[in-house]
Amino acid sequence: MTELLRRGRASLAFAFFAQGAAFALLVTRIPAIQDRYGISDALLPVFLAAVPVLAGVGSVTTEQLVKRVRPSRLLRWSQPVVLLALLAAGAGGQGQLAAVAVALGVFGLSVGMLDASMNMLGVSFHAVYSLGGIVGASLAWAGAHWQLALWVSYLPVVAVLLPATLVGSRWYVDGDAAAPVAQGSGGGGVVFKLLLPLCLVMTFAYIGDSTVSNWSAKYLKDVLGSSEQLATVPYNVYMVTTLVGRALGDFGVRRFGAAAVVRLGALVAAAGFAVVAVAPGAWVGMLGFTLLGLGLCVLVPGTFAAAGRLFPGASDAAVARLNIFNYVGFLVGSPLVGAVGDAWSYRGAMLLPMVLVLVTLVYARSFATSGGRYGGGHEWPRTADVGRGSNGL
Numbered sequence: 493m494t495e496l497l498r499r500g501r502a503s504l505a506f507a508f509f510a511q512g513a514a515f516a517l518l519v520t521r522i523p524a525i526q527d528r529y530g531i532s533d534a535l536l537p538v539f540l541a542a543v544p545v546l547a548g549v550g551s552v553t554t555e556q557l558v559k560r561v562r563p564s565r566l567l568r569w570s571q572p573v574v575l576l577a578l579l580a581a582g583a584g585g586q587g588q589l590a591a592v593a594v595a596l597g598v599f600g601l602s603v604g605m606l607d608a609s610m611n612m613l614g615v616s617f618h619a620v621y622s623l624g625g626i627v628g629a630s631l632a633w634a635g636a637h638w639q640l641a642l643w644v645s646y647l648p649v650v651a652v653l654l655p656a657t658l659v660g661s662r663w664y665v666d667g668d669a670a671a672p673v674a675q676g677s678g679g680g681g682v683v684f685k686l687l688l689p690l691c692l693v694m695t696f697a698y699i700g701d702s703t704v705s706n707w708s709a710k711y712l713k714d715v716l717g718s719s720e721q722l723a724t725v726p727y728n729v730y731m732v733t734t735l736v737g738r739a740l741g742d743f744g745v746r747r748f749g750a751a752a753v754v755r756l757g758a759l760v761a762a763a764g765f766a767v768v769a770v771a772p773g774a775w776v777g778m779l780g781f782t783l784l785g786l787g788l789c790v791l792v793p794g795t796f797a798a799a800g801r802l803f804p805g806a807s808d809a810a811v812a813r814l815n816i817f818n819y820v821g822f823l824v825g826s827p828l829v830g831a832v833g834d835a836w837s838y839r840g841a842m843l844l845p846m847v848l849v850l851v852t853l854v855y856a857r858s859f860a861t862s863g864g865r866y867g868g869g870h871e872w873p874r875t876a877d878v879g880r881g882s883n884g885l
Contacts, residue, residue, distance in 0.1 A: 500665030507571060507610055507660065508617040510653045511603075512624025513631075514578050516731065517646060518599070519705040520632040520724045521582075523713055524642060530587045537830030539593070540706050543600035544822030550604020551819065555812035557605075558612065563808065564664035566609040571657045573602035575650045582642030608815045611796055612808045613664060618793040622735035629728035636721040682809045686802060689858040690795050691817040693754070696848045697791035698821025699828070700761055703845045704730050704784055706826045707838070711768070711777070715838050718774040726781040733785030741790035750798065750859035753790050758852040761787025765846035769839045791852065792818075798859050 518525075526536055554566055577599035584591035628649070635645030708726040712718040737757075744753040764783030771777035799810040825845060832841035 496663070497665060499663035503660035503663040504610070504613050504665075505617045505620045507567060507657060507664075508621040509624035509627075510571065510657050511574070511606060511610065512621035512626075512731070513628035513649065513653065514575055514624075515603075515705075516625040516628030516727060517632050517649060518578055518581065520629050520709055520727045521635070521642060521645070522706060523709050523720060523723060524636070525581065525592065526710075528582075528586060528642060529584065529589055529592045531589070531592075533830075533834060537827040539596060540826035540830070541823055542593075543596055543603075544702070544819035544826070546597055546600030547604035547607070548816050548819035548823070550601045550606075551608040551812060551815045552604075554605045554608040555809060558609070558808050558812070562666045563609040563612040564661070564666050566605055567613065567664060568658070568661035570602045570605040570609065571661075572654050574599060574606055575654045575657075577602060579643065579646045579650045582646045604815075604819065607818065608812045611811050611815060613666065618789075619735055619738045622731050622738065622789070625731035626728060626735065629724060629731055633721060633724040633728065636724050682803050682806050682813060684813070687799060687810060687813065689855040690799050690802070690814060693791060693852050693855050693858070694795045694814055694817040695821040695824070696845075696852050697788055697795070698818050699825035700765070700784065700788050700821075700845045700849050701792070702822040702825035703765075703829050703842070704781060704788075706822075707829050707833075707841075708781060711838055711842075712774050716771060716774045716777050722774060726778055729778050730781045730785040733782045734789035737786040737789035738793065740786075741794075744790075745794070750794055751856045754794060754856045754859050755853055757787045757790040758849050758856070759787070761791075761849045762846045763787070765842050765849070769842040769846070788849070794859060 522536075522540075525531070531539060550570075554563075557566060577595050580595035581592055581599065584595065631645065631649060634640075635642070704727065708730065709723040712726055713720060713723040741753050741757070744756070761784055764780045764785075764787055767780030767783060768777055769780075771780055796811060796814060799814045800807040803810040828844060829838070829841045832838075832844060
């Protein structure tokens with residue numbers, strides 16, 4: 493590996509880390525954002541749904557832009573916008589719904605472009621994303637513990653990460669950027685019928701993930717009676733177990749194959765939702781979120797890598813289209829849990845993502861291609877120069 497590629501790997505890994513931290517800082521403080529801006533429980537699902545809708549628009553736009561602009565450039569400029577939008581979401585005045593709506597809208601559009609371009613450059617740094625999530629959730633806990641204003645919590649993070657990501661972006665490696673994005677294996681394009689099983693798995697996984705991201709803090713506070721400080725912990729626990737689970741999953745894929753790991757992950761995630769639904773208190777609820785981290789963590793990066801194997805000559809297009817279903821999952825998951833929670837109970841709402849995650853078992857055979865590690869460079873040729881040998885799934 494050349495020095496250029498080493499720098500490329502390090503800079504891309506830091507981009508994953510920064511995005512994990514930024515996203516964690518947003519979702520773990522949803523109750524605080526709701527209180528600051530006076531967002532009602534009925535209106536909250538609308539705000540939560542708007543972000544993935546706009547992110548999907550950003551991802552679709554990215555698929556078109558990469559035909560003319562290198563993914564590295566899109567990543568370079570979308571990440572600072574995400575960080576500034578995060579800061580703006582915490583800087584509005586009391587009751588200024590329009591201000592937070594604009595901030596979250598910009599966050600959604602830019603995060604869609606960021607996610608798509610970041611996964612085009614390398615799918616093998618999701619463990620670093622989890623590490624960023626741990627740091628972000630820990631900082632959110634500190635902000636809640638010391639009762640800091642949202643913008644005070646966000647400003648130091650943005651001040652550090654924004655210039656650091658801009659400097660690191662100088663070394664992003666696009667791979668063989670001269671190859672037309674629209675070309676596929678054997679000269680064909682991405683066939684959606686072949687990609688559909690992976691799209692469904694991605695959707696179900698992100699319905700589960702969005703439930704944790706958007707509702708874990710509120711669930712712990714409102715249903716299980718925890719403090720606001722303790723309510724920031726479930727996402728942190730989720731990220732820790734995600735990091736551990738991806739390392740274990742990488743070994744499992746090499747030993748037993750991707751399909752077996754996906755099946756086991758779906759079963760563990762379903763058990764996690766069941767524990768959360770029946771938890772008598774906050775600490776048992778955290779046990780459920782621990783299981784969710786271990787189960788869901790192997791689904792998403794494996795799905796991205798499986799798409800790359802399926803269309804080795806059109807990996808950018810496959811990733812961009814698959815990434816849309818990331819936001820479909822968020823779009824369905826957040827309002828669905830909120831609507832069922834308001835109409836019935838939030839405990840009952842946790843059973844819906846449990847059932848959908850179990851449906852993943854039907855499509856697990858779609859991961860059996862190549863039978864080996866689904867984060868390896870030889871199975872992800874478009875990003876092999878950046879991602880080769882990385883630990884994350």
